[in-house]
Amino acid sequence: MSQAKLLTLVLIYNKPHILLGMKKRGFGVGRWNGFGGKVRSDETVEDAAKRELLEEANVTVSSLDRVGVLTFEFDGEPELLEVHVFKSQQYEGLPQESEEMRPQWFHEDCIPFDEMWPDDVLWYPLFLEGKKFRGHFKFKGHDTMLNYTISEEASALD
Template sequence: MSEPIETCLVVVTRTLEGRTHLALGEKLRGFGQGRMVVPGGKVDPGETPRRAAARELFEETSLRVNDADLDARGVVTFAFPDGGGVDMRVHVFVTDAAAGEPKDSDELLVTWVPVDALPTSRMWPDNVHWLPAALAGGFDEATFTYAADGATLASHTGI
C-alpha cells in the first residue's frame, strides 16, 4: 500500500428555519462523481491541512472562512487495499462561521441539507459513522476500508 494522499474535508453548518443544515455538494467529476459529498480536497505541498480546508471550501463553494474558524474534529484514513480508489488521510474540520452564500463550481452542485434529513443513500457509506461523530465534538482517528469495487465499506475502526 502506498502512502495515502493528504486531504481535507470541511463540514459547514448553518441554522436555517430553526434547523441545522450542512453544505453538501453533488460531485460533478472525478472520484465519487454523482455522490453527495462534504466539500474538500487535496492538501498542496507546503500547505497546512487547515489552510487547504479554507482554500478548498472557497474553490468548491465560494464560501469563505478564516483558518482560525475551522475546528479540527479528527483524522480519517480511507483505504482501498484491493484497488477501486486512492488511499487518503483526511483532516476533518467543522465550522459555523463560513461567510457568503454557496455557489456551484465545476466540482460541486452545492445545496444546504438538514442534518436530520441527510441523503445517506447518495453519500459514501462511511459518512453515517464519522459525520455524526464530527458534529458531536470529534474523534481522534478512524479508518474505513473499502472492498475491491471501491464503493462497498468492508470494515471500519475508531468510531
C-alpha cells in the first residue's frame, strides 16, 4: 500500500437536522454525502475542509470539530483514502447548489442511507451521538463492503 490520500468530510448538524449534498459528478456521484474533498499540498486538513464546504455548498464556518477519521481501501487499488470527518453547528450563508453538490436538509430520523455510501450507516450513529470515532472499510468496487472495523475514540483525533 502507498501513502494515503488525505480527504475531508464536513457535516453541518443542527440537531435534529443535518445538511447533506447530492453528489452530481465525480467520485460518489448519485449519493448523498457530506461536503469535502482533497487536501491540497499547501493547506491544512481543516483549511481544506472549510474551502470544500464553501465551494460545494456556499457556506462558511469559522470553526470545525474533528470527530472522526475513516480509512477506505478499495480491492485492487494501491492507494488508501484517509477521510477526516468534521462537524459544525454554526455556519454563515445560505446553502446553495454548486456544480458538484445539491444541498438538502434531512431530519436525523430520515437520513437517506439507501442512497449513501454503504459504510455511512455504521458510523453515523456515533456521529449523531456526539462521539468521536475511527474506522477502516474495505470495498470491492463502490457498493460491496468486504470488511470493516470501527471504534469509538475517547481522546482527540490526529
